[in-house]
Amino acid sequence: MLRVMTCAVTGALVLAACAAPVNSAGEPSAPAAPVKASVVATPEGTAVPSPLPTVIELHAQGPGAGTDVIDSDGDGIVDDLERDLGTDPTSPDTDGDGLTDFDEVMLSFTDPTLPATYDGVPDAESDLESDGLGYLEEVELGTDPLVADTDGDGIDDGAEVAAGTDPVDIDNPGPATLDGQVLIFDGGKDEVSITADVDATAARQTRGGPDNGHVGWVDVPSMLTGPAFVDVAEDATEVTFVYPPRVTDGRVPAELLVAYETIESMVFLEPVEGTEPGEARVTVTVDADDIPTVVLLDREAHLALLQ
Template sequence: MQVEVRSIPGSYLTAWIEDESPDVVITSPWDDTVSEGSITLAGYVADRNITSVLTIANGVTNQITVAGGNFTTGITISGPTKITVSAQDSTGTIRTALLCLDGDMLPESIEKQYGFDPLNPDSDSALTAENEAGNGIPDGYEVLGGQNPENTRLPAFVKAKVGGDLFKDDTDDDGLSDYFEVMLLGPFGDVRYADYNGDGIPDAGDDLDQDGLTNADEQLYGTDPLVADTDKDGLQDDHEVEVTGTVPTKADSDDDGLSDDSEIRLGTLPLNFDTDGDGVRDGDETYTSGSGNSTLGTTVSVTGKGDLGKQLRFHSVATTGGLNTSVLISPVVDISLNGSFDSARITMQYAPAPGLNPANLSLCYYDRAQGRYVPVASQVDAANHTVSADVTHFSSWGIFEVKNLLALYKMVSDYNNEAYNGLQPGIPQPGDTLLVPYDSTLTMTYLGGTAGYNNVFGLWSPFRKQYGTGHGTTPGTSFNLGTFKQGTELIFYDDNGAGNTWLSGPYSRNPDRVAHAYIRPIACDTWLLGWEDMYGGGDKDYDDVVLNLTFTRTARVDSDGDGLYDDVEIHGFKD
């Protein structure tokens, strides 16, 4: 038997030793969390001849039946309470167990071990120099002994639960504080054992996250021993400590708006707020950065404020907009960026194939509004099998044989239009004209716009009439433009209020010799008209004013009354 006694000089101790195991044992509650309300009292008796026990709590006595050697009952307590459980054993001896509860989170045995009063939730420890009594801190929340800063030490009740020494920062003397082992190592550490996993390496020397820093290092630098990149800035903890000298617990060491890894990638100094000394913090400067996805054969360089390349995302797109994929030469890749940018360049790879003419290749983006892929000016590097383009937006992109793509669209467009005996143009481009496809009435609906100008829009020919303004007309407002004969060219206008009036159709109609209107079919009866209101064409996304044009045939003939219009029977239709 080994007995440990703690005291301070001048104190009196009373010790007693029983010569046998107790016959009555209380097992619950153990952690002393309740001082007011209901608790479940449970335990067992060693003498199986005992059939009941007596409980006394707050002056109330109850007889509890023992079943299979176990007893349990509900008790209501009010304030610090001393509970007595007693029973008479086979020899006629009264056996008693005591439980003191004060709701301070410390079990009675721990309170007695460390000199607290088990019936006073805010008592003084007889084993410390300071007087903790009445300081407003429950005994279980006291932080006792130790030399570490208080915010890196554990309260008494936590130390008690994990088997730690309430008076020591490092119970097992392994160089790792109990706080570090409990709060950071968690299930991979134990305050009682210096080599928790028994691998022959002290816990302080383990490197659980394999970041090149031992647990002792991680404790020193304040990093997470289970995460290789504590601050999630893209730099591993050991690299920040040993190479860059940056703060491994702070993603932006110099608070300049750029994360440490971005500074290294962009060539700025991660510990200098203003690398070039121009008075502008690094995070507000303009850079060209990039990213890519080798599996999808796509790279993007982007220019703008900050490290935009880090924010680029690439995803494979399964849909090809209903196209025959024989015209598609690469994967379709959805490219996204959370933020604005000044300019960007996309480069995609293709696999060379017999009969493939690189001169016919172009990058195309998927225009959701018209449900088709739109080619952009592209540069082909036949030697390296890449196609590149400068772009103004990100969406779904792919490499197409553009002549075949346009021919396919034209075939579908013309074939469907023939079913209506109309004159719908083929593949739309800015500057195309719009001819009335058949005798019909025309409804124009304002869909909205992004322009800063308050554009006035309307019809220029065959008659001139204003219908609305970009800022004054509610999106969704429709206008009946009247009835028109098949083959009539409709010319629309946009007046930006800054001295410029733009006409739809060929660029030659406009003083800057730029096509400002983009008219494209989105169904056999419906066209979309988008305007660019800036002199010179602006950003050419044709969304400053957007209008929907819907034709309604004035008369269709079914001569034989079979339910099919004559033009459908003559020309057929394609779905």
């Protein structure tokens, strides 16, 4: 099967391809209509400058093609196309920036005739997806230069490299933990933290954190902190809400209540002491459809409201 590749440059590169099958006699039949593959925008306020032509056609070798398909420098771009691009057919890296002409045209979306396409930044350091890694470094690491988080673990590639973890392994690093459970939300010293007894796969499907938009818990005077929620992936998941000393504000568990509210009901739970002085915790079993709202309350103040 023969292919014709066309790309247009208008502040971004648009790659398109069409297939030109041959018949049993080896003669090309009517070509198929072009199919757009992808559009990648350049950084805001910048554009791929001339001398790149508006439309470039690359014809594969075939009977009657009448096109020079010699690739003198072996960079993956035939000499005819290199002349259209303004690149050097005898050099795989026309501008000497460390990226081959093919990479610049097809992958990094930089100008193969300029060593610094965008705002004076060397093309080898171009970071279109803003993950903190340059294009050449991403190629060497095996990460995707157009995706900030290659392995999809929620941590950008650059942050993983800085931390010494593997940006192409979703399980490295594993999820953060607190007291042996996966940390779903880290509230630090000023908010509730949420942990769950789940494996790494379920952890990626579990969400939790502040639920400040809950209309049922607005300006309730007995609240010691805003409502929180958790959304688990599996039934019967053990979840713990950890309230730091700054939230309990000197109260012991006997002076606290925890409101546990789902669509179907609301109950009040008694917290227990945590692992550090002044900390309070409550552990609940949550099903996938529950999505509870959990609120820490001053016991005396809230009981007075209920009277």
